[in-house]
Amino acid sequence: MRLTTKGRYAVTAMLDLAYHSETRPVTLTDIAKRQSISLSYLEQLFARLRRAGMVEGVRGPGGGYQLSRDSAQINIADIISAVDETIDSTRCGGKSNCQNAQPCLTHDLWMGLSEQIRLYLSTISLDDLLQRKNVRQVAERQDKQSALGLDVLMRQESRLQS
Incomplete structure (x- = not known):
């Protein structure tokens, strides 16, 4: 496919x-x-x-x-x-021309x-x-990782401003 x-x-x-x-x-x-x-x-x-x-x-x-x-x-x-x-x-992309212009x-x-x-x-x-349970689990993991990444960035920015 x-x-x-x-x-x-x-x-x-x-x-x-x-x-x-x-x-x-x-x-x-x-x-x-x-x-x-x-x-x-x-x-x-x-x-x-x-x-x-x-x-x-x-x-x-x-x-x-x-x-x-x-x-x-x-x-x-x-x-x-x-x-x-x-x-x-x-x-042939479904065009039926796969072999010498023929199917x-x-x-x-x-x-x-x-x-x-x-x-x-x-x-x-x-x-x-x-x-599906596994879909929700993956989405929750991605949310945590995204939030963790944002938290790390905010702490780094805070340190730079200090």
């Missing part, structure tokens, strides 16, 4: 947003820090996710992003599709696999992932 970092990062960022926006909008800077994803890359992804109607921006102090609909209504296949990523196991011997096999992967991902919502 050909799933690039674009699709993986979009799913990761959306899961982070779903987890953290339960109480308030979330900034892309916060997501970037927690998930080690470039802020400029996240901005590009969220422009696409916003156009797809999955997220909405909240302006002003305390602003950021939030899901535009319930996390149970957003599935993983739709997130991947929203950032123009395809779920494709074929060598190769195993074209239907790889097309079937791509469809099964897409179907599987369409059955998993952000809410399904949020309900």
